[in-house]
Amino acid sequence: MITNKIESQPEILEAVIIRFVGDSGDGMQLTGTQFSDTSAMFGNDIATFPNYPSEIRAPQGSLYGVSGFQVHIGSVEISTPGDNVDLLVAMNPAGLKTNLHSVKPGHTIIVDTDAFTKKNLEKAQYETNPLEDGSLGNYRVIEVAMTSMTKESLKNLDGLDNKSITRSKNMFALGMVYWMYNRSKDYTIDFFNKKFKSKPVVVEANTKVLNAGYYFAETLELIPNSYSISPAKMSKGIYRIIMGNTATAWGFLAAAEKSGLELFLGSYPITPATDILHELVKHKHFGVKAFQAEDEIAGISSAIGAAFAGDLAITTTSGPGLALKGEALGLAMMVELPLVVVNVQRGGPSTGLPTKTEQSDLLQAMYGRNGESPVIVIAASTPANCFNYAYHAAKLALEHMTPVILLTDGYIANGSAPWKIQSVSDMPEIKNNVVTEHHENWNPYDRDQETLARNWAIPGTPKLEHRIGGLEKDKVTGNVSYVPENHEYMVKVRSEKIKRVQNYIPELKTEFAEEGDLLVVGWGGTYGSLHTAVKQINEEGFKNIGFANFAYINPLPKNTEEVLRKFKKIVVCELNNGQFAKVLKINFNNIDIVQFNKIQGLPFGNNELIEKFKQLVK
Amino acid sequence: METTAVKKYTFRDFQSDQEVRWCPGCDDYVILRSMQKALPEMGVKKEDVVFISGIGCSSRFPYYMDTYGMHGIHGRAPGIASGVKLANPDLSVWIITGDGDAMAIGGNHFIHVLRRNIDLNIILFNNEIYGLTKGQFSPTSLVGQKTKSSPYGNTQPPFSPGELAIGAQARFFGRIGGNTPKEMADMFIEAEKFNGTSLIEVLQNCVIFNDGCFTQYTDKAVREDKQLFVEHGKPMIFGKEKNKGIVLNRLKLEVVTLGENGVSVDDILVHDAHEQDPTLHQMLVRLDYPLVTGIIRRFSDVTLEERENALTAEVKANSKFTKTDDLFFSGETYEVK
Numbered sequence: 001m002i003t004n005k006i007e008s009q010p011e012i013l014e015a016v017i018i019r020f021v022g023d024s025g026d027g028m029q030l031t032g033t034q035f036s037d038t039s040a041m042f043g044n045d046i047a048t049f050p051n052y053p054s055e056i057r058a059p060q061g062s063l064y065g066v067s068g069f070q071v072h073i074g075s076v077e078i079s080t081p082g083d084n085v086d087l088l089v090a091m092n093p094a095g096l097k098t099n100l101h102s103v104k105p106g107h108t109i110i111v112d113t114d115a116f117t118k119k120n121l122e123k124a125q126y127e128t129n130p131l132e133d134g135s136l137g138n139y140r141v142i143e144v145a146m147t148s149m150t151k152e153s154l155k156n157l158d159g160l161d162n163k164s165i166t167r168s169k170n171m172f173a174l175g176m177v178y179w180m181y182n183r184s185k186d187y188t189i190d191f192f193n194k195k196f197k198s199k200p201v202v203v204e205a206n207t208k209v210l211n212a213g214y215y216f217a218e219t220l221e222l223i224p225n226s227y228s229i230s231p232a233k234m235s236k237g238i239y240r241i242i243m244g245n246t247a248t249a250w251g252f253l254a255a256a257e258k259s260g261l262e263l264f265l266g267s268y269p270i271t272p273a274t275d276i277l278h279e280l281v282k283h284k285h286f287g288v289k290a291f292q293a294e295d296e297i298a299g300i301s302s303a304i305g306a307a308f309a310g311d312l313a314i315t316t317t318s319g320p321g322l323a324l325k326g327e328a329l330g331l332a333m334m335v336e337l338p339l340v341v342v343n344v345q346r347g348g349p350s351t352g353l354p355t356k357t358e359q360s361d362l363l364q365a366m367y368g369r370n371g372e373s374p375v376i377v378i379a380a381s382t383p384a385n386c387f388n389y390a391y392h393a394a395k396l397a398l399e400h401m402t403p404v405i406l407l408t409d410g411y412i413a414n415g416s417a418p419w420k421i422q423s424v425s426d427m428p429e430i431k432n433n434v435v436t437e438h439h440e441n442w443n444p445y446d447r448d449q450e451t452l453a454r455n456w457a458i459p460g461t462p463k464l465e466h467r468i469g470g471l472e473k474d475k476v477t478g479n480v481s482y483v484p485e486n487h488e489y490m491v492k493v494r495s496e497k498i499k500r501v502q503n504y505i506p507e508l509k510t511e512f513a514e515e516g517d518l519l520v521v522g523w524g525g526t527y528g529s530l531h532t533a534v535k536q537i538n539e540e541g542f543k544n545i546g547f548a549n550f551a552y553i554n555p556l557p558k559n560t561e562e563v564l565r566k567f568k569k570i571v572v573c574e575l576n577n578g579q580f581a582k583v584l585k586i587n588f589n590n591i592d593i594v595q596f597n598k599i600q601g602l603p604f605g606n607n608e609l610i611e612k613f614k615q616l617v618k
Numbered sequence: 619m620e621t622t623a624v625k626k627y628t629f630r631d632f633q634s635d636q637e638v639r640w641c642p643g644c645d646d647y648v649i650l651r652s653m654q655k656a657l658p659e660m661g662v663k664k665e666d667v668v669f670i671s672g673i674g675c676s677s678r679f680p681y682y683m684d685t686y687g688m689h690g691i692h693g694r695a696p697g698i699a700s701g702v703k704l705a706n707p708d709l710s711v712w713i714i715t716g717d718g719d720a721m722a723i724g725g726n727h728f729i730h731v732l733r734r735n736i737d738l739n740i741i742l743f744n745n746e747i748y749g750l751t752k753g754q755f756s757p758t759s760l761v762g763q764k765t766k767s768s769p770y771g772n773t774q775p776p777f778s779p780g781e782l783a784i785g786a787q788a789r790f791f792g793r794i795g796g797n798t799p800k801e802m803a804d805m806f807i808e809a810e811k812f813n814g815t816s817l818i819e820v821l822q823n824c825v826i827f828n829d830g831c832f833t834q835y836t837d838k839a840v841r842e843d844k845q846l847f848v849e850h851g852k853p854m855i856f857g858k859e860k861n862k863g864i865v866l867n868r869l870k871l872e873v874v875t876l877g878e879n880g881v882s883v884d885d886i887l888v889h890d891a892h893e894q895d896p897t898l899h900q901m902l903v904r905l906d907y908p909l910v911t912g913i914i915r916r917f918s919d920v921t922l923e924e925r926e927n928a929l930t931a932e933v934k935a936n937s938k939f940t941k942t943d944d945l946f947f948s949g950e951t952y953e954v955k
Contacts, residue, residue, distance in 0.1 A: 305701025
């Protein structure tokens with residue numbers, strides 16, 4: 001049954017990475033979520049990432065129909081879902097084939113041998129059975145007839161069809177993994193009781209199979225004793241596991257409540273941003289107006305209308321959608337209304353790689369509009385801080401009367417992590433520029449002297465009737481103006497308004513070193529990968545390498561140049577062909593900037609980063 | 619909307635300080651004046667009125683109205699206006715658009731805004747030409763029409779705005795000649811009263827690039843003989859002598875003469891604008907002799923806001939969430955001590 005002899009010694013681990021893979025219908029997302037939630041409740045830090053095919057119901061057993069869920073848990077700080085795994089649970093040959101390269105040599109693979117039929121092996125394009133041909137010699141392979149044992153454990157249970165019985169085999173796998181990692185089954189059994197409240201037989205079946213897997217692992221003498229991963233040292237508080245897209249949606253809910261405005265979302269479905277729409281449509285109880293428009297353009301147009309009418313207005317999209325919204329975003333910039341545009345970046349160009357992650361919309365966000373059209377651009381960096389950056393995007397939009405583009409990406413949007421719940425009462429104040437009464441010499445383009453934000457006169461307010469629009473406007477009255485000097489003045493004032501945002505955003509901070517030979521620079525969603533790699537290399541003794549993650553990209557933090565100049569060399573690591581490196585090069589002369597780019601629709605791997613950094617300081 | 623507290627306005631209250639810059643003789647002046655005269659009759663507060671436009675000659679309109687307004691981008695006024703109205707349903711929101719703005723670049727938004735039935739009013743300035751870009755054919759230009767972009771004649775068959783709109787489920791459709799200000803103002807008032815999206819097509823003469831395109835119907839000398847001005851509940855009679863009428867013959871509308879072949883008033887179709895079934899309205903819209911003006915369709919239906927409000931009330935009544943804290947701390951949370 002076991003191809004490699006396993007030493008039965010208990011091991012204490014700091015962290016472990018587990019990937020569950022199987023057919024789209026095998027319930028891998030649920031299995032992975034249960035494992036990560038249980039670990040979080042236990043006190044581990046976690047990060048997860050789902051990986052599913054873009055086909056909704058891909059053919060069974062096919063290579064492209066493999067669905068996976070990766071969980072990284074630890075007693076230490078966990079910043080990414082990790083790359084190579086310590087344990088692969090493969091429910092079929094296709095899952096094994098597509099994921100084997102990610103298993104660390106010498107580590108464990110659990111397979112459901114019942115799924116390794118001739119037909120499934122053919123579908124997975126295996127010429128010989130990998131369980132028999134010796135090709136898995138470098139791994140500890142635990143072969144388990146999960147399907148048959150699942151059936152066996154449910155043979156006395158009436159009221160379930162064959163399909164439902166077979167489908168619960170994922171719980172057998174989960175039971176085994178729970179035992180291996182010394183996890184309690186209680187959370188999952190509670191989950192069954194709630195989820196299938198009206199179907200007691202389903203609760204019983206799932207519980208039985210979970211227990212069967214758990215006890216099977218316990219009695220299987222060749223499985224090593226369960227690993228121990230202690231609770232992580234996390235700051236005190238109430239936590240929940242949150243997905244990046246949910247955190248983004250909640251950040252806007254919080255901003256609306258804090259600012260006392262109603263939240264309006266104008267949106268059109270697009271992968272991987274749609275979950276924000278899905279989340280916000282649920283919250284009518286908070287007065288959220290979520291409008292699914294006929295296209296991307298109508299999505300942003302409706303948001304601009306809602307902003308004009310006094311709502312906290314947002315629109316959500318991904319790369320191709322941002323391209324469609326470009327002209328309207330220019331209008332929002334021109335009429336100087338508060339608006340947040342969320343771009344959950346995916347692989348581009350064109351339709352690109354919709355389900356894969358990339359950071360290639362940075363320059364589109366910065367410059368993707370006609371004319372001189374500056375807007376604030378900020379980027380969230382972890383699933384949990386999507387909440388904070390959504391909140392701050394709304395705050396900046398309202399306080400500075402400008403569109404704000406919030407960049408996230410597929411990796412952090414679909415990833416999940418513990419979020420220390422933030423109450424709205426603990427969030428910073430949000431001011432706005434609403435003017436409620438007419439005063440002498442009032443004009444729609446009167447500006448705040450500090451921020452240069454114009455005032456916000458909302459329809460329904462007596463005596464403040466005014467017209468705005470996309471044509472250039474007089475600097476005072478807002479009326480249409482073709483006066484040459486006025487145009488130049490207005491272009492500059494709109495630019496200066498964005499530049500002054502520097503006075504309201506945090507300064508750039510470095511981690512691990514304040515000066516030295518190399519500064520690792522990243523922005524947005526690569527935070528976890530870069531942080532983890534620099535931390536590791538620092539612990540290995542490379543104390544001369546610092547790390548800076550940029551959340552504020554337009555404008556850049558005030559002290560950016562000062563920070564960069566403290567390092568001999570800058571390596572800008574991006575999941576694109578060097579867009580942020582270009583931004584830095586445009587802004588700062590005579591700084592030694594090298595690029596490290598990956599454009600594979602995948603996050604950075606830890607090893608490739610460490611190798612690169614070592615090479616750069618050699 | 620409260621109408622009791624509304625002060626009495628005159629048309630001057632709705633004139634902005636901006637100089638009107640349309641070509642002399644343009645029907646746009648008639649539309650502007652009719653709107654400024656109609657607004658005081660609507661019982662709405664000036665500060666509650668919002669005009670949203672796209673791009674084109676017509677879309678300069680908001681600048682000339684002393685109300686709230688936004689000159690948007692090409693074709694997108696329906697989106698912007700929908701956002702304004704959904705954000706604040708108490709506002710009286712008007713979309714100002716043209717044939718190119720509404721049916722070419724903004725075609726998608728035009729059909730969807732009609733389908734949704736938000737309480738908005740749309741004034742479509744149809745001049746069958748692109749004016750601001752100086753004379754290209756539009757989606758309502760006729761086949762064979764010579765324009766700057768069709769020097770040998772237009773080869774693209776036109777939309778009939780009413781037919782398209784009713785096909786897109788417009789509940790309120792009216793058509794009016796650009797040279798009949800009184801009837802136009804009345805129609806604007808009716809549009810405002812109507813709860814739902816109302817669309818008014820104004821046959822607007824472009825004196826520069828398509829002069830006389832509607833003369834055959836709108837010229838004072840022929841107007842009564844060539845136009846049938848329909849009114850709900852009244853027989854469809856037209857002509858200087860009031861002796862022509864419309865009957866339904868099998869699946870076609872037919873013009874008959876009263877008193878000839880035994881035809882009497884009783885044989886003439888009576889206009890029912892309120893009918894849900896759009897079949898007859900579509901036939902009226904398509905007729906070219908006589909050209910049908912007036913409110914052709916006015917079917918009362920549930921609006922989007924009403925549906926949304928009902929749902930929101932229901933969700934609020936059944937929800938345990940009143941503050942975001944209720945949501946954030948709900949469900950699966952855990953404490954780190």
